[in-house]
Amino acid sequence: MIAAELKPFKEINESLLPFERVLVVGCGTCTTVCLTGGERQVELLATALRLARKVEGSSLQTKEATVQRQCEPEFAGVLKEAAGGLDAALSLGCGAGVQLVSDVLAPLPVLPALNTSNIGVAKEHALWEERCAACGDCVLGGTAGICPVARCAKGILNGPCGGTNDGRCEIGDAPCAWTLIYERLEAQGRLDDFKRIAPPKDFAAATGPRKLDLREVADEP
Amino acid sequence: MSLREALAAGEYVITAEVGPPKGTDVKEMLHAAAALKGRVHAVNVTDNQSAVVRLSPVVACHMLLERGLEPVLQLTCRDRNRLALQSELLGAASLGIKNVLALTGDHVKLGDHPTAKPVFDLESVQLLKVIGELNAGRDGAGSELLGPADFFAGAVVTPEANPLEPQMAKFEKKVAAGAKFFQTQAIYDLEKFASFMERARAYQVKILAGILLLKSVGMARYLNKNVAGVFVPEPLIEELKGAADPPAKGLEIAARQIRALAGVCDGVHIMAIGAEEEVPEILDLAGLKN
Ligand code: SF4
Ligand code: SF4
Numbered sequence: 001m002i003a004a005e006l007k008p009f010k011e012i013n014e015s016l017l018p019f020e021r022v023l024v025v026g027c028g029t030c031t032t033v034c035l036t037g038g039e040r041q042v043e044l045l046a047t048a049l050r051l052a053r054k055v056e057g058s059s060l061q062t063k064e065a066t067v068q069r070q071c072e073p074e075f076a077g078v079l080k081e082a083a084g085g086l087d088a089a090l091s092l093g094c095g096a097g098v099q100l101v102s103d104v105l106a107p108l109p110v111l112p113a114l115n116t117s118n119i120g121v122a123k124e125h126a127l128w129e130e131r132c133a134a135c136g137d138c139v140l141g142g143t144a145g146i147c148p149v150a151r152c153a154k155g156i157l158n159g160p161c162g163g164t165n166d167g168r169c170e171i172g173d174a175p176c177a178w179t180l181i182y183e184r185l186e187a188q189g190r191l192d193d194f195k196r197i198a199p200p201k202d203f204a205a206a207t208g209p210r211k212l213d214l215r216e217v218a219d220e221p
Numbered sequence: 222m223s224l225r226e227a228l229a230a231g232e233y234v235i236t237a238e239v240g241p242p243k244g245t246d247v248k249e250m251l252h253a254a255a256a257l258k259g260r261v262h263a264v265n266v267t268d269n270q271s272a273v274v275r276l277s278p279v280v281a282c283h284m285l286l287e288r289g290l291e292p293v294l295q296l297t298c299r300d301r302n303r304l305a306l307q308s309e310l311l312g313a314a315s316l317g318i319k320n321v322l323a324l325t326g327d328h329v330k331l332g333d334h335p336t337a338k339p340v341f342d343l344e345s346v347q348l349l350k351v352i353g354e355l356n357a358g359r360d361g362a363g364s365e366l367l368g369p370a371d372f373f374a375g376a377v378v379t380p381e382a383n384p385l386e387p388q389m390a391k392f393e394k395k396v397a398a399g400a401k402f403f404q405t406q407a408i409y410d411l412e413k414f415a416s417f418m419e420r421a422r423a424y425q426v427k428i429l430a431g432i433l434l435l436k437s438v439g440m441a442r443y444l445n446k447n448v449a450g451v452f453v454p455e456p457l458i459e460e461l462k463g464a465a466d467p468p469a470k471g472l473e474i475a476a477r478q479i480r481a482l483a484g485v486c487d488g489v490h491i492m493a494i495g496a497e498e499e500v501p502e503i504l505d506l507a508g509l510k511n
Contacts, residue, residue: 154328156341156344157347159390159391159394160387160388160391161344161345162388162406163327163449164449165450166383170327171330186386191390194387194390195390195393195394197394200342200343200361
């Protein structure tokens with residue numbers, strides 16, 4: 001799923017200063033799961049924003065709405081009515097959600113409340129880790145199911161750099177992806193996959209704007 | 222004699238390195254280079270070392286070349302995509318720069334512009350392949366060049382990496398990708414290094430052992446704590462501790478290692494980090510004359 005974290009409160013508050021009536025929009029899918037953009041967070045954030053405005057000596061009216069998925073017109077469409085008479089919307093969806101809501105509500109200004117961080121997995125309760133950078137040319141088949149694009153800080157394809165130490169990455173608090181790949185390939189008896197020299201990556205596959213177009217083959221809805 | 226010829230002739234090869242300045246004043250760098258002239262076979266020029274902005278290594282190599290030194294261009298993949306890397310290499314070749322050390326490069330987060338976009342379009346193995354293509358008169362996309370390059374390509378290896386096997390597997394890939402010589406990460410444990418050499422001898426490549434000049438006990442401890450694959454053994458630290466003049470002891474230790482490594486590997490790469498003018502003294506102590 002998509003993991004996204006709340007922007008600093010100050011930034012959100014300042015971005016809303018020009019507006020007095022704001023629709024605060026949650027998303028019922030990824031950002032609900034990662035505890036940053038669901039119904040509950042919408043309520044908390046809206047309350048905090050109103051309070052902050054009061055302290056500043058002015059006022060803010062908020063209306064709350066959480067849709068199942070902000071990234072699909074089918075669900076986001078209902079926001080049009082909810083936004084009637086308001087002067088902006090604040091989205092607690094991922095970047096894609098913010099944009100579709102912005103399309104649906106145009107010309108109403110739609111502002112992001114979250115910083116979209118990664119496509120990741122739930123490692124344990126309340127901990128998500130990045131696993132995929134949507135590179136468009138998946139190499140997991142040769143890397144023991146561990147992504148060097150998203151999980152190696154350099155995104156390199158031919159083994160660990162010289163900065164790895166004790167199985168840790170040269171930067172940050174993470175294991176060295178290439179040490180993990182080597183160890184798992186070894187355990188799988190597939191070190192030949194490691195030895196094969198990976199050619200330069202096809203970054204054209206990662207160059208936007210990209211789309212997935214299945215209109216020809218998909219069944220009618 | 223070029224680095225390539227000296228290694229081919231089986232000489233015990235000595236290389237050192239200089240770092241281009243952060244700025245336009247090249248006096249100090251040229252002073253360091255002058256100290257090395259005639260005493261080493263080649264001088265590496267670092268490339269935005271530690272991800273810190275510095276003067277272009279190609280320009281610095283050219284300055285060394287003009288002064289009669291043989292440069293080794295260090296080229297990292299951190300700051301340039303495949304077009305820029307090739308352009309830089311072709312420029313270097315046209316200036317007569319023959320040796321290139323292909324590096325992935327430290328991450329930008331470790332340097333002085335930590336919010337920069339890290340490139341890593343290629344990495345060391347792929348860069349070595351591209352160098353091979355340029356030598357064959359083609360670019361990385363297979364198009365013919367107006368005049369080929371003639372690089373002597375090298376790479377780095379960490380003989381004391383932990384864990385070692387993934388690094389050794391990458392070493393093999395670098396050999397397969399065309400690396401002809403290796404300059405190693407700093408080594409202090411000669412026994413461990415000898416066992417690395419036993420394995421490296423299976424390949425047709427020349428190995429220059431990394432000698433990092435120790436200046437103090439604090440530095441030794443810092444290396445052990447912070448630098449990947451560098452381990453200063455406790456007896457060496459004790460030796461520095463007991464010395465009346467630790468920097469002089471550092472020179473002595475370096476010289477002793479250089480002597481001990483003759484016959485074990487093909488040469489040494491001396492990293493003096495700012496004390497390049499001491500390199501001749503190390504070589505004197507090691508009994509290596511001009
Ligand atoms: S290789 Fe690309 S597509 Fe596959 S997991 Fe990694 S980033 Fe995602
Ligand atoms: S230490 Fe490992 S994960 Fe980190 S940049 Fe190097 S190869 Fe990638």
